[in-house]
Amino acid sequence: MADNDNRAKGTIGLILGGIIAVAAAAFILTGGELGGVKEVTSDSDLAPVAPGKK
Numbered sequence: 001m002a003d004n005d006n007r008a009k010g011t012i013g014l015i016l017g018g019i020i021a022v023a024a025a026a027f028i029l030t031g032g033e034l035g036g037v038k039e040v041t042s043d044s045d046l047a048p049v050a051p052g053k054k
Contacts, residue, residue, distance in 0.1 A: 040046060
């Protein structure tokens with residue numbers, strides 16, 4: 001029997017693509033922190049660094 005579905009194809013893909021695009025834009029605009037703010041106030045906030053070889 002013929003497919004009598006008159007809906008546009010790819011609607012789900014369009015909706016999911018839009019959601020992903022909005023999430024990616026929010027991630028980029030927040031600096032990759034997803035709403036959190038990363039502040040460095042002292043040296044103790046930084047990652048440890050191994051001493052170099054002499």
